[in-house]
Amino acid sequence: MIPHLVTVGHRRPDGRWLRLYVPVLPVLLVLSPLLLLVVLVGLVACLATRVSPVGALRGTGQLLWALPGTRIEVEQGRTAVLVSVR
Amino acid sequence: MNEQRRQILQMLAEGKITADEAERLIDALEREQPESPPGATPRPKPRPKYLRVLVNSEDNLGGEGPGRVNIRVPLQLLRAGVRLTSLIPPQALTQVNAELNKSGVPIDLTQLKPQHIEELIEQLDDVTVDVDQPGTKVQVFCE
Incomplete structure (x- = not known):
């Protein structure tokens, strides 16, 4: 399952939370032309470094598929950062 | 027979609790630890994710x-x-x-x-x- 929603949060010193909700699929669709370019650049990089492009693509896919459930919270005093992938 | 069940029966035998109370306690014990059917393999521990x-x-x-x-x-x-x-x-x-x-x-x-x-x-x-x-x-x- 690919990630559906990425939440990035930041608590400012005044205690207010600034949260950014990123719906992955719509964002991917919007950025798909750019994504195609990134894939092409990645392919060229793989060929230049003699890395299997299929293996790299599969590895990246597996990494992306395994991301849901990741949660990182760091608090220091009144400030905090939160990254959550669902 | 497990230890808790034995203790309940012991208390019943000594007259410390009534038969009704013993039944309720045993029921509660069974709800807490459901017995697996004989011959059934124990459930494997769920793998951490x-x-x-x-x-x-x-x-x-x-x-x-x-x-x-x-x-x-x-x-x-x-x-x-x-x-x-x-x-x-x-x-x-x-x-x-x-x-x-x-x-x-x-x-x-x-x-x-x-x-x-x-x-x-x-x-x-x-x-x-x-x-x-x-x-x-x-x-x-x-x-």
Whole structure:
């Protein structure tokens, strides 16, 4: 399952939370032309470094598929950062 | 017969509880520990899915107050990351080895096979690390 929603949060010193909700699929669709370019650049990089492009693509896919459930919270005093992938 | 059930029957025999009370207690015990049917294999322990790292620090670092870190990483993500390392070209590994040697860390990464790291990840399920220090607590475990 690919990630559906990425939440990035930041608590400012005044205690207010600034949260950014990123719906992955719509964002991917919007950025798909750019994504195609990134894939092409990645392919060229793989060929230049003699890395299997299929293996790299599969590895990246597996990494992306395994991301849901990741949660990182760091608090220091009144400030905090939160990254959550669902 | 388990120990708790035996104790209930003992209390009934000694007249400390009535038959009704004994029945209620045994019912409650059965609800708490449902008996598996005879011959059934015991249910395997569910496999942990996440690696958790918790850090609680009461130390007032930089005058900003106490710190807390709470990280949850799917074990599947670690496995995927490990598989990705198998794509590192050998010449890059040689260069990394040379740099590690220069820094005084004589580790030969070319000897580290993906299956070894996979095994390491598999055994990570049982890992629990607890570090207690005055004012700081670190916990690493799988859940």
